[in-house]
Amino acid sequence: MEPATVDLEGARLLSAVARLNRWATRHAELPIPPAQARLLSLIDELGPARIGELANADHCSQPTMTTQVQRLEAAGWASRSTDSHDARVALIDLTDEGRAKLEQLRASRAAALAPEVARLSDQERQALRSATEIILRIVHPGDDDQ
Numbered sequence: 001m002e003p004a005t006v007d008l009e010g011a012r013l014l015s016a017v018a019r020l021n022r023w024a025t026r027h028a029e030l031p032i033p034p035a036q037a038r039l040l041s042l043i044d045e046l047g048p049a050r051i052g053e054l055a056n057a058d059h060c061s062q063p064t065m066t067t068q069v070q071r072l073e074a075a076g077w078a079s080r081s082t083d084s085h086d087a088r089v090a091l092i093d094l095t096d097e098g099r100a101k102l103e104q105l106r107a108s109r110a111a112a113l114a115p116e117v118a119r120l121s122d123q124e125r126q127a128l129r130s131a132t133e134i135i136l137r138i139v140h141p142g143d144d145d146q
Helices: 005-025 034-044 050-060 061-077 096-118 123-141
Strands: 079-082 086-094
Touching: 005 096, 034 050, 034 061, 034 086, 034 096, 050 061, 050 086, 061 079, 061 096, 086 096
Parallel strands: none
Antiparallel strands: 079 086
């Protein structure tokens, strides 16, 4: 496949995934602001992380991320711990309540999408399963349990 074709397919894939995420967020009944939901997911993905790492991953400033993390902490969904390699550094992780809230949010978004998936033909659902597996391999290479 020509590099320009691969670039176009990559751009279309990114656009489609982004639009799907925005669609699911708009149609889901989320009990918290989408920015907080996104941060819960980001902390879950990165594991215990520094404020700077979270800010970098979310493309925001450290002061903005600090405020967002404080909101999650106040809700009981995130906690700080000391980095074992550098006691001056705090690591942010999800609490059990934060993990439960994230699962609730994911279930709500999936429920919003479920009627649309149910309208697909068997062949389209199989293609969707295959596409999902390919996307997971792209973002988690070598991870067969995703």
